[in-house]
Amino acid sequence: MSAAATYDLGKLHGGLRLPAEKSVATAGQILRAPIPDQLVLPLTQHVGNPSQPIVSIGEYVLKGQLIADTDGSLGAPVHASSSGKIIAIEPWPVSRRYGDTAPCIIIECDGQDQAIETSEIIVDYTRLDPDSLLQKILQGGIVGLGGAVFPTAQKLMQAVTAPLDYLILNGVECEPYISCDDMLMREYAHDVLCGAQILMHALGLPHCQVAVESDKPQALIALGEALGEMDDKRIVLKQVPTIYPSGGEDQLVQLVTNKEVPTGGLPTDVGCVVQNVATAAAINRWVSHGEPLICRVTTVTGEGVVKPVNVLVRLGTTVADIITLAGGYTDQANQLVIGGPMTGKSVSTDRVPLVKATNCVLVLVDAIGEANAKPCIRCGECAEVCPIQLLPQQLYWFSCADNEAKLREFGLTDCIECGCCDLVCPSHIALTSDFRMAKGRMRELADEKARAKRARQRFETRNLRVLLEQEQRDEELAAQKETAREIGPEAIRAIVARARKKPAGDQDEDK
Numbered sequence: 134m135s136a137a138a139t140y141d142l143g144k145l146h147g148g149l150r151l152p153a154e155k156s157v158a159t160a161g162q163i164l165r166a167p168i169p170d171q172l173v174l175p176l177t178q179h180v181g182n183p184s185q186p187i188v189s190i191g192e193y194v195l196k197g198q199l200i201a202d203t204d205g206s207l208g209a210p211v212h213a214s215s216s217g218k219i220i221a222i223e224p225w226p227v228s229r230r231y232g233d234t235a236p237c238i239i240i241e242c243d244g245q246d247q248a249i250e251t252s253e254i255i256v257d258y259t260r261l262d263p264d265s266l267l268q269k270i271l272q273g274g275i276v277g278l279g280g281a282v283f284p285t286a287q288k289l290m291q292a293v294t295a296p297l298d299y300l301i302l303n304g305v306e307c308e309p310y311i312s313c314d315d316m317l318m319r320e321y322a323h324d325v326l327c328g329a330q331i332l333m334h335a336l337g338l339p340h341c342q343v344a345v346e347s348d349k350p351q352a353l354i355a356l357g358e359a360l361g362e363m364d365d366k367r368i369v370l371k372q373v374p375t376i377y378p379s380g381g382e383d384q385l386v387q388l389v390t391n392k393e394v395p396t397g398g399l400p401t402d403v404g405c406v407v408q409n410v411a412t413a414a415a416i417n418r419w420v421s422h423g424e425p426l427i428c429r430v431t432t433v434t435g436e437g438v439v440k441p442v443n444v445l446v447r448l449g450t451t452v453a454d455i456i457t458l459a460g461g462y463t464d465q466a467n468q469l470v471i472g473g474p475m476t477g478k479s480v481s482t483d484r485v486p487l488v489k490a491t492n493c494v495l496v497l498v499d500a501i502g503e504a505n506a507k508p509c510i511r512c513g514e515c516a517e518v519c520p521i522q523l524l525p526q527q528l529y530w531f532s533c534a535d536n537e538a539k540l541r542e543f544g545l546t547d548c549i550e551c552g553c554c555d556l557v558c559p560s561h562i563a564l565t566s567d568f569r570m571a572k573g574r575m576r577e578l579a580d581e582k583a584r585a586k587r588a589r590q591r592f593e594t595r596n597l598r599v600l601l602e603q604e605q606r607d608e609e610l611a612a613q614k615e616t617a618r619e620i621g622p623e624a625i626r627a628i629v630a631r632a633r634k635k636p637a638g639d640q641d642e643d644k
């Protein structure tokens with residue numbers, strides 16, 4: 134390894150040391166998933182508004198072709214991940230936090246994997262100014278692949294307006310079972326580091342730190358070797374302790390820089406931009422090779438599959454297709470989870486497609502959250518492990534009472550839904566899912582308030598307009614009366630007398 138990794142003494146509050154459960158899936162190399170018969174591509178694979186389809190049913194599309202675009206607001210384009218015919222645009226089961234189905238573009242693959250012409254797409258990014266480079270990244274449909282799926286270009290656009298000191302690449306994959314980033318760093322280290330160079334150019338930053346956990350020696354070696362070949366002194370590898378959830382953005386900033394992101398704030402408030410290593414690799418694939426975000430590495434694992442693996446898979450491939458690559462389900466398979474055991478979401482069907490956010494497909498034999506909850510005994514264990522230093526037992530109490538003011542006061546919106554409090558609770562209270570629902574209710578309430586505010590503003594604007602029109606009419610009337618006064622009663626009498634002298638025909642003509 135040519136670049137020295139350094140240990141960091143930054144302190145993380147709470148957290149847990151969890152069993153890794155990753156060794157089986159990382160035993161072999163990343164498998165390349167074959168082209169499936171059908172691809173199901175949701176219009177919402179990101180934070181923000183759904184993308185709008187720009188293709189029609191029956192149309193033939195090429196791999197990498199834009200098939201749904203943003204409406205100009207927060208969002209990310211969607212591209213075809215293989216060639217074939219659009220056979221439907223309709224709701225389909227998806228893995229989402231809210232709602233079970235979403236509109237999807239369905240492609241019947243022709244097996245040719247015919248791609249769009251890339252010669253005009255590939256750019257020498259060093260010739261682009263930062264604004265043009267950010268626009269370029271936006272077109273590639275790149276989103277945060279660490280799980281947040283926030284559109285990357287828009288996150289970078291927000292970041293460049295702040296004074297920045299650090300670009301941190303997040304190679305910390307602390308949740309049990311998930312190993313896709315570890316394998317990506319081992320096998321695509323060069324892509325990751327080239328992505329870091331592009332990001333530095335876009336942000337105008339002279340340094341980048343790549344943070345990797347101490348339990349990923351092979352990833353560190355691969356990155357060190359690639360860095361040695363590239364001979365880029367601006368990039369430094371940083372080894373951080375293995376503790377869950379050190380991969381959370383705010384926690385990583387603290388570990389790497391010893392700076393604390395303020396409550397309700399962003400890493401940019403302390404001069405940091407954090408990007409996942411897979412996002413960096415995806416940026417490089419798009420900018421330097423013309424391939425938009427159409428595939429990703431996903432871990433398929435758990436005791437419920439025969440042979441846990443990491444797979445490079447086209448977005449839109451269904452979970453059922455991917456399970457086959459892992460040797461199929463075992464007889465004990467009990468629960469299907471999209472994501473890891475701490476933050477994942479259970480789904481009832483394997484028809485759901487893999488999307489930009491899907492870092493893991495986990496098949497468990499013991500279902501999560503089946504134990505019967507008992508009353509809180511106020512042991513305080515949940516507060517001990519909370520990395521945000523919240524008081525989960527208090528939050529739970531306020532959530533049960535539906536007390537939104539107190540939930541806000543006690544910082545529910547800062548909860549990162551890491552699941553640490555659940556895991557240690559001796560009463561088996563499903564705190565995290567309760568907090569997730571409470572946050573959903575708060576969002577709905579906030580939306581409702583915003584709608585009511587807009588309606589009130591519309592009403593007030595209309596009243597103001599009516600008032601102004603009335604005032605204008607009054608002023609005109611007053612002006613007419615004034616004119617009448619100026620003419621004077623003598624003049625008016627003369628006008629009336631002239632009118633009476635006129636023949637009947639003339640009067641009609643005047644009408």
Ligand code: SF4
Nearest residue numbers: 519548549551552554
């Ligand atoms: S889920 Fe929320 S409250 Fe519970 S430990 Fe994590 S951050 Fe704290």
Ligand code: SF4
Nearest residue numbers: 509510512513515558
């Ligand atoms: S860990 Fe569970 S029982 Fe203990 S205080 Fe927290 S919610 Fe109550």
